[in-house]
Amino acid sequence: MVSSPTPTEVLDVVGRLEAEKGIPEQMRADVRLLGRLLGHILSESGSAGLFEDVERLRAATIEAYTDPTSDAFDRAVEIVGGFTPERADEVVRAFTVYFHLVNLAEEHHRVRVLRERDGASPRDPRGTVAGAYAALVDEVGEDAALKGVEGLEFHPVFTAHPTEARRRAVSTSIRRLSELLGELEAGPRGGGAEKRTQRGMLEEIDTLWRTSPIRRDKPSPLDEVRTVMNVFDDTLFTTVPEIYRHVDDAVRGTGTGGAAPVVKPFVRIGSWVGGDRDGNPFVTAEISRSAAAIASDHVLHGLERATQRVGRGLTLSEASTPPSADVEALWERLRGLDEESAAEIAKRSPGETHRAVMLMLSRKITATRERNADLAYRAPEEFLADLRVVQDSLVAAGAARQAYGELQDLIWQAETFGFHLTELEVRQHSAVHAKVLAELESGSVRSELTEEVLEVFRTIADVQERFGLRAAGRYIVSFTQSAEDLANVHRLARHAVGASGTPPVLDVIPLFETFDDLQAAPGIMAEIVDHPEFASRLEATGRKLEIMLGYSDSSKDVGPVAATLALYEAQADIAEWARAKDIELTLFHGRGGALGRGGGPANSAILAQPPHSVDGRFKLTEQGEVIFARYGDPDIAQRHVDQVAAAILTAGAPSNEARNHGAADRFADVAARMETSSRARFFELVKADGFAPWFATVTPMEEVGLLALGSRPARRGLSVESLEDLRAIPWVFAWTQARINLAGWFGLGTALQSVGDEQVLRDAYAEWPLFRTMIDNVAMSLAKTDERIAREYLALGDRDDLAGLVLDEMSLTRDWVIRITGGDGLLSNKPVLQRAVKLRSPYVDALSLLQLRALRALRDADETAETDPEVQRLLLLAVSGVAAGLQNTG
Template identity: 80%
Template sequence: MHDPTPTEVLDAVGRLEAEQEMPERMRADVRLLGSLLGQVLRESGSADLYEDVERLRVATIHAYTDPSPEAFDRAARVADSFSVQRADEVARAFTCYFHLVNLAEEHHRVRVLRERDGQPERDPRGTIAGAYAELAAEVGEDAARERLQALRFHPVFTAHPTEARRRAVSTAIRRLSTLVDELGAAPESSAAQQRTTRLMLEEIDTLWRTAPIRAEKPSPTDEVRTVMAVFDDTLFTTVPEIYRRADEAIRGGIDGDQPPLVRPFVRVGTWVGGDRDGNPFVTAKVSRQAAAIASEHVLLGLERAAQRVGRGLTLDASTTPPSDELLALWERLRSADEDAAVEIAKRSPNEPHRRVVLLLSRKIAATRTRDADLAYRDPEHLLADLRIVQASLAQGGAARQAYGQLQQLIWQVETYGFHLAELEVRQHSAVHAKVLAELDAGGARSEQTEEVLEVFRAISFIQERFGPRAAGRYIVSFTQSAEDLANVHRLARYAVGEGGTPPVLDVIPLFETFADLQAAPAILAEIVDHPEFSARLEATGRRLEVMLGYSDSSKDVGPVAANLALYEAQALIAAWAQESGIELTLFHGRGGALGRGGGPANSAILAQPPHSVDGRFKLTEQGEVIFARYGDPDIAMRHVDQVAAAILTASAPSNEERNRTAAEHYADIAEVMETTSRARFFDLVKAPGFAPWFATVTPMEEVGLLALGSRPARRGLSVESLEDLRAIPWVFAWTQARINLAGWFGLGTALESVGDEARLKEAYAQWPLFRTMIDNVAMSLAKADDRIARQYLALGDREDLAQLVMDEMTLTRAWVIRIAGGDGLLANKPVLQRAVKLRSPYVDALSLLQLRALRALRDAPADLPADPEQQRLLLLSVSGVAAGLQNTG
């Protein structure tokens, strides 16, 4: 075997670039950032580091384009040739490269979005305006407007440990992103361009020198502050701008002088600081702190926004006479805050609207600092004052000011209140049962019991201090009976004692396993007759939330059977809700990775059963997905626009009929797929010795050592059982091994069992659920790699299980390509295909480094502690692969 010649290398690089079909401007960004990283590596002080990185890069590119075993073996030899210290440096270099490639791709997406916005004839598909127009044509203008104004999108940010990047790394990337923007705007060969390039080198050098993995796990309050960064940087200003754009698009132009048609439809929820299922570090005290931190952020944002609006309202009373209500409001504000009123009146001698709003900003500040004399009792009182100002402006002829920036502020208050995000509590049903058994026995109370009861007192405190919307949703994970839900109300009564008033609670069942999903309709039918449930239903206009778990159901019966069971459960629950006169909101516990229900949200929404959306969609957003979807204002705007459009479209009679007809027409296929895929999945996971084998052939054990989040990776198990293994490390470990088994296993057997290729292709064209499943599996398999997967599976000394996995992968890939068409995976998704091909050879390099570390750890004597250098290399490679694949758990 010979090393590739320079000509062979150039040919390999050329083939790779040709396959990527990368837009020229994006290619230029990738090359620039890569060349700057190369300069940083050459200047790093580590002799020959750049040359070693290039050796591995060239070898993996050559192996990627040359399928021969010899090419792969050459790349593996290069990875194995480094010392552990050099392998550490090389892994960090490739991880840096991925961060830069991800940045370039995101920058290109933003550039395309901005250019598209600037086009006079924008394509309305996938926008709220386009969805509204189609809906109006189908159901009439009045009905479409009613549905638009009832629209609700409710993302819930969670603290699941799936964000492999440190916050310091994310911050450095954000700074670098700003510089890439500045470089694009600077004249060529100018001093500004030179200065920006110098600053980019500085940032890349900082990124290279920053440890990519955390030394310690973040605390729950650290996680709260991380999520707050997304709110401060993006959501606070972006969400009202989304409302504005949607309103203008629906009106067909920029008016700005009429009350908006669009009502605020985004509600933000959070489990960060509230989700205590299996996380002993989330206490009642943490929940109080989380609510206080969120309130501090939103009140500061509202205070500053009100100041900006107030300073801009320099309308003279002679041109815009104030209403009587505004003058009365001024008198009330002046008497409560006399010194400030005198000073503001001096600066705004004949500007009544300016005076009032500036005093309102002081009341918001007093609310933040807990000044009881000036503070607002709740956001509704602030909204009432702002609407007095708005009505006065409109009455005085200043409609543009009434419905301009002031309307943005009103939207912000309506969306975020004084709490920012609705804190949701989650706890396991078994914990409730254990605590109630102890309380009913009347003995001494354990520490766990006291903590569970204190949570209800914390909810009461949060509701009283920050408003009823600030907390109150209580999710019961592993709900298996109506009693599991009724237990929450019993515990709340215990918490407040005889004669006390429990907090207002919306108790939400979470159905996770295959059996629980099947039992869901019967459990719901029973619980709605429970006295406290029934009373709460009547108080809310018969509104009910039901949560569905994608992660554990997939780990329970495999991804194919889980998807079909989830669809069936939604259909049955939605039908029951319709018959019972209940306004149902289904809460989708989707992870970022495909094995946890991930994938494009808009296509998943359009594939839901009839009446399961009805203008409302709630889902979990976690880990890297939060920053990918909401970290940049332009991308966040596009994401919310697409999701809201899908929510509107999903409820259109034509879409519901399409899903209903397809589900009935292909019910026989679904039945065969469900049965055969589940049997194939059980062949694997129920095989004797599967659990320890899984822990051997993947870095599952080591994933638990990564300081990704505050929550433990397990619910206290050994590797002899998968029952209590969280779905996150289950998915994460398979992803790291380049197998992605959790996203596809069993589909090949299911399709082979159906066998009718023509009918399956027809189903792909006509059945949205099936199409979404096939497309997601195509993405999952595209990020897998046969050759590397075999290296991981060989670690386990179980050829039977390894062959089972590889056979199913081969079968699934073949069927997916046949059904979706084209000559390879993602042939019909060129942008996604390009993104995968852009990264794959470089991910291969990190996978080879991870494999050498994993082999060293597996080959070490069991009675000796793990080699810390090999362990560090493994964890560095895990972080790098996560950055390259952009899917962790």
């Protein structure tokens, strides 16, 4: 029987861990407060003895983490094995709530630090547009630097990939708790206000504890659309103009507001949510139509409120601020459209023409949302034209601050979001197009699939007609392997509208995913640009072209090291081809949150790109938990976009491009050896007989498919006999859950060993941005692994040869990464990141042990027996908890 630790022993163990982590005092206070409140709830709302069991397991896993020589790991295994099913369920939920609270405390501290930096004098310019612009002015001069700012474009594309294990109800409760934590920090201590706030926090934590962390049913695609809309409503709509204002301040050197801004809107929000139908049968043409309508409704609501707010504030009398003739004419035109509303507004705004016009514009936005044709705008350009009439009038009357204050923010919002909010992108597999075309051109009866594919094109045309060309029109072709795969999209569009119809305006975007496809990309593009419809669209856009690169499948195809190097080479070749053809290239990076899917800090990745592959433009997918981590809080969203914009600006600096080009040449032999050896090592594992079913046995890959994470199926077929049918997302997610993270690092140790020269590799880490980014990302990935727990998962498969291969490569990679980066452990040179990992790892270990308990029970059960629902629930709860603890899961 395992004895319970005394409270003093628990505090001693926890104190040692906190001291080692070096948590800032304010954050430590938040963690302790939230942990104490959680303990109160567990004692109050949990079953008898729950709090004590949680503390026993917590103390054991912390001791095992801080002192690997102790017997604490075995004690933790014994504790978990002794839980009843009901108690195991409660313990998993308790640790999951703890992770949500720790994540909240860390986010709150990040916001605190950002606000302290923002208020500092002078402000720290590192990693900001202000710093990047100043450095660029020094390097290329003010005119060229300003041109770089004017050409900035950052295009995040939100996707609904099923890696966000957190329910929306849980997210809502966490956001309310965050607000209460802010109130507690800002308010007086020791009085009634503090007690009321803490009572509110206890209520929210109790709600978190009582809310099931897993969904009963998979969300529909429209549920996913509405989830993304929360980010827009809560953050993006108000944050985007603040971002532009911040950049304008940086460029001008003084506060803006009294003169016309020099910064053009550079953020464009794309969305695959409701448009990505590659392998998702639930995304139909009707879903895409509804997704566009939902997004439009949200942005029109936002514009309606903002226009009304600006109007109400423009209480400028005609005596002090005479309206221009154009504003007078606009008022007369508006009055003619809606005399009743105009009379009411004029009565409330006597002698305040600018105010009256803005309030009428708000009515026109309402009519647009309600589809009242008599008063509605036909396009956002009409709305912007009216706003600029008012702005010009204010400037002419001497009211520049009113012209370039909140009214400018509204103009920026309308320019960024239009009436569509997100630019809906459609994605479909090239094989589907080929199949449908073969059916159409054979003259056979049209199948349901064919009718649906054709209806998608008609839907794109309808969305463009209703919301404008920017609302839809980008069409991504998955697994592009030939120019014909791209030409097929235009052929299908013509079939959809018939001989007399007009096809929608389409930007057809190839998605190159596998190793072979990446290498073939330049040749395919050289052929397709001469295709009539492609060439016509190229000329219509000023020779702008977009190409998407897939990180996930290339990594699953040849391993993370070879994929990283292949992606770099593909970008360099495509960028060189585009420059020779006088094409303005935008590379679209299909990155996920996890390291095996191209994850990691976006700003460092941008700075490591080949010369001319960025040129002021960066587009990437943002999915799952990454959307809420980067855009869920206004301060963090502003800092993230500032960092990314700074990196985009810096990437095109001659010095940065020369550095990347020089390093790639200098270490070309190193790259070649690493690519060859890492790929061979990866194939040794994944091409071994029986690998696919072994992988499904030693990870919860099959069980992850049971979680109601997203609307999209986890794999393309029903079999796990081949990795070909397995999507890259569950491939990564499953290895992460097993605490192995293989998709992020496997093969790197062998690659570094093949080079062998430690000094050369240290030089590469210091001088070669691509190599440094790869090593840093692998260090993060390995820091989240746990060898003892990995061994337990691998033992489920009864294949010592494959398990040994994984563990040997893990050890080899860890050793080489530490030798290259220096220090006595992983992330020694990244203390903040190291702290974040150490803060969570012992608690993730506890959940992993509970997940293992459930997996063993499932694996040991007779194949003909019914799955124990209690065991299955425990497993799914643990999957959700581990995802919350590790954060960048997929």
